[in-house]
Amino acid sequence: xxxxxxxxxxxxxxxxxxxxxxxxxxxxxxxxxxxxxxxxxxxxxxxxxxxxxxxxxxxxxxxxxxxxxxxxxxxxxxxxxxxxxxxxxxxxxxxxxxxxxxxxxxxxxxxxxxxxxxxxxxxxxxxxxxxxxxxxxxxxxxxxxxxxxxxxxxxxxxxxxxxxxxxxxxxxxxxxxxxxxxxxxxxxxxxxxxxxxxxxxxxxxxxxxxxxxxxxxxxxxxxxxxxxxxxxxxxxxxxxxxxxxxxxxxxxxxxxxxxxxxxxxxxxxxxxxxxxxxxxxxxxxxxxxxxxxxxxxxxxxxxxxxxxxxxxxxxxxxxxxxxxxxxxxxxxxxxxxxxxxxxxxxxxxxxxxxxxxxxxxxxxxxxxxxxxxxxxxxxxxxxxxxxxxxxxxxxxxxxxxxxxxxxxxxxxxxxxxxxxxxxxxxxxxxxxxxxxxxxxxxxxxxxxxxxxxxxxxxxxxxxxxxxxxxxxxxxxxxxxxxxxxxxxxxxxxxxxxxxxxxxxxxxxxxxxxxxxxxxxxxxxxxxxxxxxxxxxxxxxxxxxxxxxxxxxxxxxxxxxxxxxxxxxxxxxxxxxxxxx
Numbered sequence: 278x279x280x281x282x283x284x285x286x287x288x289x290x291x292x293x294x295x296x297x298x299x300x301x302x303x304x305x306x307x308x309x310x311x312x313x314x315x316x317x318x319x320x321x322x323x324x325x326x327x328x329x330x331x332x333x334x335x336x337x338x339x340x341x342x343x344x345x346x347x348x349x350x351x352x353x354x355x356x357x358x359x360x361x362x363x364x365x366x367x368x369x370x371x372x373x374x375x376x377x378x379x380x381x382x383x384x385x386x387x388x389x390x391x392x393x394x395x396x397x398x399x400x401x402x403x404x405x406x407x408x409x410x411x412x413x414x415x416x417x418x419x420x421x422x423x424x425x426x427x428x429x430x431x432x433x434x435x436x437x438x439x440x441x442x443x444x445x446x447x448x449x450x451x452x453x454x455x456x457x458x459x460x461x462x463x464x465x466x467x468x469x470x471x472x473x474x475x476x477x478x479x480x481x482x483x484x485x486x487x488x489x490x491x492x493x494x495x496x497x498x499x500x501x502x503x504x505x506x507x508x509x510x511x512x513x514x515x516x517x518x519x520x521x522x523x524x525x526x527x528x529x530x531x532x533x534x535x536x537x538x539x540x541x542x543x544x545x546x547x548x549x550x551x552x553x554x555x556x557x558x559x560x561x562x563x564x565x566x567x568x569x570x571x572x573x574x575x576x577x578x579x580x581x582x583x584x585x586x587x588x589x590x591x592x593x594x595x596x597x598x599x600x601x602x603x604x605x606x607x608x609x610x611x612x613x614x615x616x617x618x619x620x621x622x623x624x625x626x627x628x629x630x631x632x633x634x635x636x637x638x639x640x641x642x643x644x645x646x647x648x649x650x651x652x653x654x655x656x657x658x659x660x661x662x663x664x665x666x667x668x669x670x671x672x673x674x675x676x677x678x679x680x681x682x683x684x685x686x687x688x689x690x691x692x693x694x695x696x697x698x699x700x701x702x703x704x705x706x707x708x709x710x711x712x713x714x715x716x717x718x719x720x721x722x723x724x725x726x727x728x729x730x731x732x733x734x735x736x737x738x739x740x741x742x743x744x745x746x747x748x749x750x751x752x753x754x755x756x757x758x759x760x761x762x763x764x765x766x767x768x769x770x771x772x773x774x775x776x777x778x779x780x781x782x783x784x785x786x787x788x789x790x791x792x793x794x795x796x797x798x799x800x801x802x803x804x805x806x807x808x809x810x811x812x813x814x815x816x817x818x819x820x821x822x823x824x825x826x827x828x829x830x831x832x833x834x835x836x837x838x839x840x841x842x843x844x845x846x847x848x849x850x851x852x853x854x855x856x857x
Contacts, residue, residue, distance in 0.1 A: 283575055283583045288567035290519045291378055292332025295354065296573060298585075299326060308337060310354050319356035325371065329354075329380040330425075336362060336383060338371050342833025343802040344757065346370045349385070351405075363398055363408045370759055375423040375430065382427030382451055384411075386418045388759040393418040395432055397451045411454040412447070417762060419444065422469040424476035427451060429496065431469035431479050436462065438762070439769050441682035442644060444468050446481060448496055458499045465678065467492070467501065471517040473541065480517045480524060480541075484678045489513050491526055491544060504544035511675060513557065517541070518566040523590075525566060527557040530675035531646040532608050532620060536564060536572065536588065550588050554578040555648045559674060564588075579606050579624075582651045606649060609666070613698040616671065616691060617680055621699050622647055623708070624655045624665040631664070634713035634738075634856045635703060637696060638667035641720030643688075644681060646673040657845045663715075663852065664708055670695040670725075686769035689728050689782040696729065700736070712738065713856040717848065719743035720806065720834065723798075724784075727814075730795055731787035739855035741848055743798040744806045744834055747814035748785040750776075755807035785814045794824035796851040798844060805834040826851060 281302030289295040294313035300306065308326035310318040323337035324347065334354050340347030346368040350359040362383060363369070372393070374385040384397045395412040398405055412418065416435035423430045430451050433444030446460035446467040460467045465484040472479055483492040483503050491514035492503040506512055507528070516525040524539040526546070534557055538548040554576040556564050564574035564586075572588035607623045626633055636658050640647045647667040658665040669676065670692040672684040684691050696716070703709035714737050716726040723745020730740035746752050750772045753764055765771045772779045780786050795818070799811045818825045828847060 283585065285562045286565075286573050286575055286585055287326070287328055288565055288573050289328040289330055289332040289335075290566065291330040291568055292328075293568040295328065295332040296567065297326050297328050297335055299323075308335065310335060310352075310356075318354070319352070321352055321359070325374075327374050327376055329376060330378040331380050333380060336374065336376065338369070338374070340369075340371070342835070344368075344370075344804045345834075349374075349383075360405075362405055363396075365408060366396075370757060372417075372759065373419050373421045375421040377423045377427035378425040379427065382423055382430075384421045384423050384430040384451065386421050386432065388757070388762070390758055392416075392758070393762070395421060395430065395449065397430060399427070399451070409454070411449050411451065412456075415762070417442070417444075417766075420469050422471065422479070423451070424472045425474055426476050428476060429457065431472075431494075433466070433468045435766070439686075439766050439774075441685040442763075442766060443682075446479075446494060446501075448479070448494075458494075458496045460494055460499070460501045467494075469494075470514050473517055474519060474521045478541075480514050482514050487678045489678070491524060491539060493541060493544060502544065504539075509677060511677065512537070513559075515557070515563050516565045518570045519568055520570060523566065523570060525564060525572060527564070531648050531669055531673070536574070538572075548591070553586060553588070554581065555650050556586065558648055558650070559645065577651045578649050579651060579655070606655075609699070609702075611699050611702045613671075613691075613695045616694060616698075617676075617683075619671070619695045619699060620669045620676070622649065622667045623703075624659050625708070626659045626662050626664065629662060631708045632704070632710040633662065633664040633708065634715070634852070635664045635666060635700070635709035636715045636717050636852065637700060638665060639670070639692075639696070639716065639718030639722035639725045640667065640673070641718070641722045642674070643670075643672035643684065643692065643721045644674050646675045653841070654845050654848075657849060661849045661853070664703070666699060666703060666709075668696050668699050685767060687778075688767050689725065692725055693729055693733065696725075697733070697736070711736075715739050715741060715852050715856070717741035717743075718745065720745065723806070727784040727795065728782065730793055731784045731791045734790060734792040737793050739794045739796070739852065741796045741798070741851065742811075743844075744800060744803055745797075746783075746806055746810065748783045748810040749779050750783065751810040751813065752807050753779075755809055757804050760805055785810070785817060788818055788821050788823065791818065791821075791823050794826070794851070794855045796826045796828070796848065798828045798830065798847075800830045800833055802832040803834050 285299040287297045298309040308323045324340040326337045349362040352359045372386040392415040420433045443466035445462045448458040468482045470480045479494040481492045489511045512528045526537045536550040556574040574586045576586040577583040716729040718726040723742040727742040
C-alpha cells in the first residue's frame, strides 16, 4: 500500500474474524474488508465505512472532498456490485451512522439547510425501503446507535444552539419516530456509545462531575447509572461486548492511555491492559470488541507507525514503555498565566544544544488533543535543528470538561495565553531562542497560528497557517450548514449576535499589527475553511506590504495529505528563511 496509513479497524461484531481496515494515503481514503488469515480482501474507495455486524457486507460513505457530501452504498463482503442505500439522498453530509446486529436497520445523522436530521432505513427482504426522518433539530444531533434488534436508535441531541458542545440522550422508536426515553445532561453531557445484546440497556459517556465516566442507561425505567471514577482522570467508555459480559474503556488522557475491561453489573474495572501506545483518538479512532470478545485496536507512538493490536480476553500483554532516548517526546506541564496547568509534547533536535529555534505546533479541532503519535513532521523539524513543541491548550479534549469547554463563547484568547506560557517556560529554561519562534498549525490550529501572528508579532519570527481561518464572518457565509451550526455554538451565537467578537477574533482585521512573515497553505475548495476568505487575507496582506508566501492545493480540508513530504520541506525552507 506504499505510504498508506492504517487509520482505524472496525470488527464485524457478530462475525468472527471479519473486520474493516480504514486506510489513508496520497490524500485519499479507502476501506479493505478482510477475514483473519486470508489475504487482503476487496478494496473500496471511501470517506468512512461501517461493517454489517453479521459480516455480510459493509456500508461506505463516498463523499466529494470539495463539499464532503456523497452517497451511502452497501458493498458485499467478498466484493461485487455496490447498492445505493438511499438513492433518494445522493449527496449526504454525514455526522454518524449505526447498524442493527442483523443488518436490517441503518440509521444515520445528516445535516443540510434544514438543520440536523436523524434518518432511518429498514430492509424488507433484500430491498431497502425509502428513508424516514425520525428527528430534526436546528442543533447538533450525533452518535446514532442502533439497538441490536433495530427497534430503537439512541442519539445525542444538543440542548441548545449556542454554548459548549454537550448532548442529552434521546432514545427513538425506529418505526414511529417516537422519543421513548431521554436522559437530561444537566450541566454536562450524556452520549450514547453501545447497546447491550438485549437492546434494553445502553452504554453511555456521562460527566456529572466534570470528567467523562462510563454509565448505563436503562430504557424501561429511564434511569442512568454512572460509575465512580478515579478522581481527576477521564474514563471513556468505548464498547459493550457482543455477549454482554464486558465493557471496554480507555482511562487516562493524552499523556498516557490505558485500555480497561469493565463489568456492567456492577460497573467496575477488572482488567487493566496497561499502556500500549496511543489507541484512542476521538473522533477518528476507537478500539472495539470483536465477535469473540477480544479487543481490536490501532496503536502507535512517536517511534512506531499505526499498527493492528489485538488484546486477549483474560490477560494483559506486556505494556509498551516509552523510550527514554533523546529522540522521544517529553511531556511538559506548565501553569498558564491565571489559568490551568497546560500539557505539551516536546521533541528536541538530535544534535546540538539549546537555545534552539522553536516550532510551536497547534492542533486542530479544537475539541481534540495532541497525542503521542507517529509524526514525521516532528522528526523533520528536529532533523533540521528545531525544537518542536505541540501544545494542548484550553479547549483540548482529555483534560476534563471544564478545560475543554473553557474557550466556548470566547475563541482565540485562552488558547494563545496558554501557548505564551509554554513558550515563556521554554525560553526561561534555555530550550528556545526567543527571537526564533514559529507558530504553526492546521485547521483550527492554522487559525490560531495566524491569530498569533497578528496579535503577537513581537513574540514570533513567523507563522505557518495550513487550511486555517482568517475571516470567521466570511467563512460562516461560505461554509456548510454543519460548520455554521458549530461556529455559532463556538462564538455563543451567529455573527449578528456579537459582530464585534467575530471581527476581533478574525486575523484579517488585524493586518496593521502583522509584522512577521507568514506561510499560507490552503485548498482552493475547502468546505471547512473556505478558500475565498483566505485568498482575501493574502490579497489584503500583500497590498499592505506584508510578507506572505502561499501554497495553493486542490480540493478538500485534507488536501495537504497528498503531498505531505513536499509541504514539510516547504515549511522548513520558510522557517530557515525567517529564522536566519
